[in-house]
Amino acid sequence: MKKMMLGNEAAARGLYEAGVKVVSSYPGTPSTEITEFAAKYDEIYCEWAPNEKVATEVAFGASLRGVRSACAMKHVGLNVAADPLFTLSYTGVNGGLVLFVADDPAMHSSQNEQDSRHYAVAAKVPMLEPSDSVETKEFVKEAYEISEKYDTPVIVRMCTRIAHCQNVVELEDRKEIPVPEYEKQPQKYIMSPANAVRRHPFVEERTKKLSEFGETSPLNRIEKGSSNEIGIICAGTCYQYVKEVFGDKVFVLKLGLINPLPERLIRDFAASVEKVYVIEELDGIIEQHLNKLGVPCVGKELFPPVGEFNQSTIRAAFGLPQPKSVSSDTPVPVRPPVMCAGCPHRGLFYVLSKNKITTLGDIGCYTLGSAAPLSALDSTLCMGASVSGIHGFNKAGGADSEEKTVCVIGDSTFMHSGMTGLVNIAYNGSNSTVIILDNSITGMTGHQQNPTTGYNIKGEPAAAVDLEELCRAIGIKRVRVVDPYDLKQCEDAVKEELAVKEPSVIISRRPCMLLKYVKPKPALKINPEKCVSCKMCMKLGCPAISIKDKKAFIDPTQCVGCAVCGQLCKVGAIEV
Amino acid sequence: METKNVMIVGVGGQGSLLASKLLGSILTDEGYDVKVSEVHGMSQRGGSVVTYVRFGDKVYSPVVSTGEADYIVSFEKIEAARYAAWLKDGGRIVVNIQQIDPMPVITGAAEYPEGILEELKSKGIFVDEIDALSMASDAGSSKAVNIVLMGRLAKYFDIGKEKWLAAIEKLVKPQFVEINKKAFEIGYSS
Numbered sequence: 010m011k012k013m014m015l016g017n018e019a020a021a022r023g024l025y026e027a028g029v030k031v032v033s034s035y036p037g038t039p040s041t042e043i044t045e046f047a048a049k050y051d052e053i054y055c056e057w058a059p060n061e062k063v064a065t066e067v068a069f070g071a072s073l074r075g076v077r078s079a080c081a082m083k084h085v086g087l088n089v090a091a092d093p094l095f096t097l098s099y100t101g102v103n104g105g106l107v108l109f110v111a112d113d114p115a116m117h118s119s120q121n122e123q124d125s126r127h128y129a130v131a132a133k134v135p136m137l138e139p140s141d142s143v144e145t146k147e148f149v150k151e152a153y154e155i156s157e158k159y160d161t162p163v164i165v166r167m168c169t170r171i172a173h174c175q176n177v178v179e180l181e182d183r184k185e186i187p188v189p190e191y192e193k194q195p196q197k198y199i200m201s202p203a204n205a206v207r208r209h210p211f212v213e214e215r216t217k218k219l220s221e222f223g224e225t226s227p228l229n230r231i232e233k234g235s236s237n238e239i240g241i242i243c244a245g246t247c248y249q250y251v252k253e254v255f256g257d258k259v260f261v262l263k264l265g266l267i268n269p270l271p272e273r274l275i276r277d278f279a280a281s282v283e284k285v286y287v288i289e290e291l292d293g294i295i296e297q298h299l300n301k302l303g304v305p306c307v308g309k310e311l312f313p314p315v316g317e318f319n320q321s322t323i324r325a326a327f328g329l330p331q332p333k334s335v336s337s338d339t340p341v342p343v344r345p346p347v348m349c350a351g352c353p354h355r356g357l358f359y360v361l362s363k364n365k366i367t368t369l370g371d372i373g374c375y376t377l378g379s380a381a382p383l384s385a386l387d388s389t390l391c392m393g394a395s396v397s398g399i400h401g402f403n404k405a406g407g408a409d410s411e412e413k414t415v416c417v418i419g420d421s422t423f424m425h426s427g428m429t430g431l432v433n434i435a436y437n438g439s440n441s442t443v444i445i446l447d448n449s450i451t452g453m454t455g456h457q458q459n460p461t462t463g464y465n466i467k468g469e470p471a472a473a474v475d476l477e478e479l480c481r482a483i484g485i486k487r488v489r490v491v492d493p494y495d496l497k498q499c500e501d502a503v504k505e506e507l508a509v510k511e512p513s514v515i516i517s518r519r520p521c522m523l524l525k526y527v528k529p530k531p532a533l534k535i536n537p538e539k540c541v542s543c544k545m546c547m548k549l550g551c552p553a554i555s556i557k558d559k560k561a562f563i564d565p566t567q568c569v570g571c572a573v574c575g576q577l578c579k580v581g582a583i584e585v
Numbered sequence: 586m587e588t589k590n591v592m593i594v595g596v597g598g599q600g601s602l603l604a605s606k607l608l609g610s611i612l613t614d615e616g617y618d619v620k621v622s623e624v625h626g627m628s629q630r631g632g633s634v635v636t637y638v639r640f641g642d643k644v645y646s647p648v649v650s651t652g653e654a655d656y657i658v659s660f661e662k663i664e665a666a667r668y669a670a671w672l673k674d675g676g677r678i679v680v681n682i683q684q685i686d687p688m689p690v691i692t693g694a695a696e697y698p699e700g701i702l703e704e705l706k707s708k709g710i711f712v713d714e715i716d717a718l719s720m721a722s723d724a725g726s727s728k729a730v731n732i733v734l735m736g737r738l739a740k741y742f743d744i745g746k747e748k749w750l751a752a753i754e755k756l757v758k759p760q761f762v763e764i765n766k767k768a769f770e771i772g773y774s775s
Contacts, residue, residue, distance in 0.1 A: 013606075013609055013610060013613055013619070013621070015623075038625055039625060041625075042625075117624050118624075118625065141620075141647075169624070170622060170647045170648065171647075173622060173623045173624065173625055174620055174621065174622045174623075174647035175606075175609060175619075175620065175621040175622075175623075176618070176619060176620045176621075176644070177613055177618075177619065246647065249645040249646045249647060250645070250646050252645040252646075253645040253646040319646060319648045319650040320646050320648075320650050320653075321650035321651060331651070331652060332651070332652030332653055332673055332674070333652055333673075333674045334651045334652030334670045334671070334672065334673070334674075335669065335670065335672070335674075335708050335709070335710060336669055336670035337666040337667075337669050337670075337701060337704060337705060337708075338704065339666065339698045339701050339704055340698070341663050341666050341667045341698065341701070342663070342687050342689045342690055342695035342696070342697065342698075343633075343687065343689060343695075344596065344631075344632055344633040344663075344664075344667075344687035344688075345632055345687070345688060345689075346597060346630035346631055346632030347630060347631040347632070347688050348630065349598075349630060349631065374630065377630060380688065381688070381689075381692055381694065382692050453630075455625065547691070547692065547693075550688060550691070550692065552631055552686075552688065552691065554691070555686050555690075555691050556691075556693075566727055
């Protein structure tokens with residue numbers, strides 16, 4: 010049977026066909042759907058873990074017990090999971106273990122453009138990179154064979170244009186892998202120094218064997234072209250762009266195993282062509298390998314280390330003609346993403362913005378609160394950094410800063426890595442005010458459950474973390490809950506908690522408007538007789554409110570009746 | 586057959602993913618090699634979104650670059666202008682004349698440009714304008730703008746109407762099938 014599949018769905022299908030039994034992940038664009046699709050197979054136990062480190066360690070535990078397991082994350086998630094990864098390289102696996110890491114060149118939905126291939130090199134684990142959905146499924150299955158044959162975790166590198174591109178995939182049957190009896194192997198799995206010193210040489214030896222494997226594996230292949238003037242080495246999406254432009258006109262070395270890289274294959278390929286080009290998005294990792302081998306090539310001087318490529322990038326680099334195009338001369342205003350109409354974060358951000366409070370932000374939908382007109386945020390670094398950061402900010406700034414600074418973090422991000430920062434605030438005593446934006450879901454990645462929501466990945470009831478009790482248990486005595494649709498309540502809470510000389514947590518609680526169980530109220534209307542065009546309501550940056558004929562106008566198709574704007578209107582012009 | 590390119594552009598939340606899925610599914614059933622590229626995450630929150638649908642004998646690149654699109658289906662007026670440079674010489678734009686103000690316009694930092702479709706036409710670009718929002722409302726739901734536009738696009742394709750309707754039945758939730766089929770018919774016969 011054939012099916013159109015996103016790369017991420019094909020990855021999940023690969024897990025299914027490979028007989029994988031356990032998948033644990035934390036959501037992150039563009040990797041999220043791998044786990045969501047895997048969860049549709051009853052044969053695979055799937056879960057959302059609180060963060061990528063936990064998820065990777067769950068996958069390790071499953072592997073230790075002898076079953077095939079996996080974990081999917083976005084590129085920055087691997088920073089969080091790097092700790093287990095580097096030592097997993099030493100322990101190797103019992104059941105096959107595959108990590109998916111999805112890079113995001115051009116940062117469609119990310120805070121940086123890091124290149125995950127560095128991790129494969131640094132942790133000395135093999136990395137495969139598919140170039141479409143078909144290869145994704147094949148490579149996942151091959152990854153498990155490699156993992157078990159070479160006793161190593163394997164990383165499958167995805168990127169936005171593979172993860173979120175659909176093409177037709179041929180479905181095959183699942184191969185059930187019997188679960189072996191558990192056998193204790195302390196020298197392999199207890200990475201105390203005495204054991205680790207014996208495992209490190211194994212890792213080095215394994216890399217040599219994998220490099221040798223790459224010389225002849227069909228994962229790496231040479232496609233001969235009609236002319237050998239140009240020879241291009243590439244992988245993943247770049248392979249597709251090269252074929253789009255050159256078809257069968259040039260020689261291509263298409264790499265599927267991108268770590269470790271082969272030597273003889275590259276030398277032989279280079280010897281068969283007049284000039285070698287290395288085309289890779291982000292960093293020049295393959296190019297550096299060629300430099301090390303002493304094989305002359307053209308790489309980053311033509312293909313920049315920033316952003317995403319496409320066929321046009323390739324044509325430009327080779328001086329080929331571009332298709333003719335006509336563009337508009339009128340400047341078109343940008344259309345950045347915004348917080349939705351009725352977003353519960355908006356009311357709180359308005360209060361912070363109005364009171365000119367310094368606000369350290371975090372990763373989630375609420376990063377959008379940085380945009381005008383709210384302009385509510387001062388920083389966004391990485392998951393959890395708002396809570397740890399405010400402590401440092403206040404320690405540095407003293408009482409003056411403690412009175413005017415808060416941090417904001419979502420419920421899911423707080424569970425991911427905000428908690429430990431809060432422990433630090435309590436333990437090392439800064440009078441910091443932490444605001445947890447509890448919208449009862451992991452929002453930005455598309456509504457995944459998390460440990461605070463009371464449901465698991467399949468939507469079944471699950472234990473729910475009680476945020477108030479958790480914060481108290483950590484040592485925060487002042488914990489209060491506010492409704493972000495109630496501006497006065499928010500403002501009072503923020504002012505009071507900033508004034509007190511002890512750490513406090515404000516939980517701003519209201520479910521995301523996009524959740525199915527949240528029923529919108531009737532749209533509000535502006536009474537043009539009463540509206541005095543003061544534009545107070547415009548300060549919210551609500552996409553449903555605009556100015557039409559000099560009066561405020563509420564778009565009835567967008568308004569969900571949250572009534573936050575009504576609290577700003579001094580003349581009562583906003584009506585039900 | 587040389588690869589053909591369709592871009593579906595609009596504002597996050599307008600249903601471009603269903604539109605691209607519908608088109609991808611029909612083209613696959615017609616026997617083409619098809620790639621559909623989407624953008625998820627940040628860009629869906631009311632931002633400008635673009636989906637690429639490519640089909641032919643063998644499709645390599647998942648994306649369309651400037652000067653390559655045979656068709657641009659724009660769910661909003663200025664989005665058509667934003668991506669006009671992607672249109673190939675002789676390509677066609679199908680555009681919903683709906684105006685959705687982006688945040689810089691709402692805040693007053695920018696103006697919504699007037700007469701932008703006329704400007705595109707004056708440059709010799711084929712622009713097919715429809716009021717898809719009204720048509721969708723006539724069909725029973727203002728959310729069916731995406732399917733109205735696919736109905737309009739279908740007029741340019743040599744694929745029988747019944748195949749599109751069958752694909753709608755296959756892809757849309759049962760309770761919305763009738764509205765969407767009606768929306769398609771209205772777009773197709775407009």
